Amino acid sequence: xxxxxxxxxxxxxxxxxxxxxxxxxxxxxxxxxxxxxxxxxxxxxxxxxxxxxxxxxxxxxxxxxxxxxxxxxxxxxxxxxxxxxxxxxxxxxxxxxxxxxxxxxxxxxxxxxxxxxxxxxxxxxxxxxxxxxxxxxxxxxxxxxxxxxxxxxxxxxxxxxxxxxxxxxxxxxxxxxxxxxxxxxxxxxxxxxxxxxxxxxxxxxxxxxxxxxxxxxxxxxxxxxxxxxxxxxx
Numbered sequence: 001x002x003x004x005x006x007x008x009x010x011x012x013x014x015x016x017x018x019x020x021x022x023x024x025x026x027x028x029x030x031x032x033x034x035x036x037x038x039x040x041x042x043x044x045x046x047x048x049x050x051x052x053x054x055x056x057x058x059x060x061x062x063x064x065x066x067x068x069x070x071x072x073x074x075x076x077x078x079x080x081x082x083x084x085x086x087x088x089x090x091x092x093x094x095x096x097x098x099x100x101x102x103x104x105x106x107x108x109x110x111x112x113x114x115x116x117x118x119x120x121x122x123x124x125x126x127x128x129x130x131x132x133x134x135x136x137x138x139x140x141x142x143x144x145x146x147x148x149x150x151x152x153x154x155x156x157x158x159x160x161x162x163x164x165x166x167x168x169x170x171x172x173x174x175x176x177x178x179x180x181x182x183x184x185x186x187x188x189x190x191x192x193x194x195x196x197x198x199x200x201x202x203x204x205x206x207x208x209x210x211x212x213x214x215x216x217x218x219x220x221x222x223x224x225x226x227x228x229x230x231x232x233x234x
Contacts (some may be wrong), residue, residue: 172216
């Protein structure tokens with residue numbers, strides 16, 4: 001089975017639009033993936049924005065950034081601590097010699113603690129996630145290097161819509177986000193009368209709108225970002 005993903009993004013702060021595409025398919029018990037951005041095809045074909053990856057789900061991911069000739073290794077493992085699942089992730093980027101250790105412990109479906117640490121930097125972040133009745137999620141987090149708290153709360157409404165609000169105390173940035181995830185099959189009729197034939201394929205569409213505002217600066221219009229992601233299975 002082959003999977004394809006198309007993503008488009010528009011940022012009002014920079015007045016720029018971008019796009020990216022990913023194709024992945026199974027090769028035995030591993031997945032092969034290739035992705036590119038609009039930089040790969042704008043002004044003629046090039047290697048800019050091109051990346052290749054090999055993944056064995058739940059075990060490892062090896063990414064290769066073609067223009068930068070940079071490898072990124074990610075290894076995952078899960079162990080039991082007091083009969084609770086502890087998920088561990090090791091990430092290393094070769095060019096910048098950066099290593100990240102990440103772990104999360106789920107006490108039950110509603111409570112989870114996560115820790116992220118960049119080796120040699122003193123950068124360590126802690127986050128607690130609480131899901132109330134599967135609808136509302138609270139996520140306080142603490143950055144030990146910045147000695148600051150961040151807060152986020154999200155709520156699912158009408159099944160497919162999620163509203164999220166966040167606040168970073170160190171930068172005084174407040175964020176608001178709305179996203180919708182829907183499933184499509186067969187034929188889809190888009191805006192402006194465009195008609196997309198996707199017979200024999202099924203997929204998901206994720207649409208997000210995000211706004212951020214720095215409360216520490218003088219009053220001005222918030223930064224807005226719109227992003228659409230289409231996932232297909234063929």
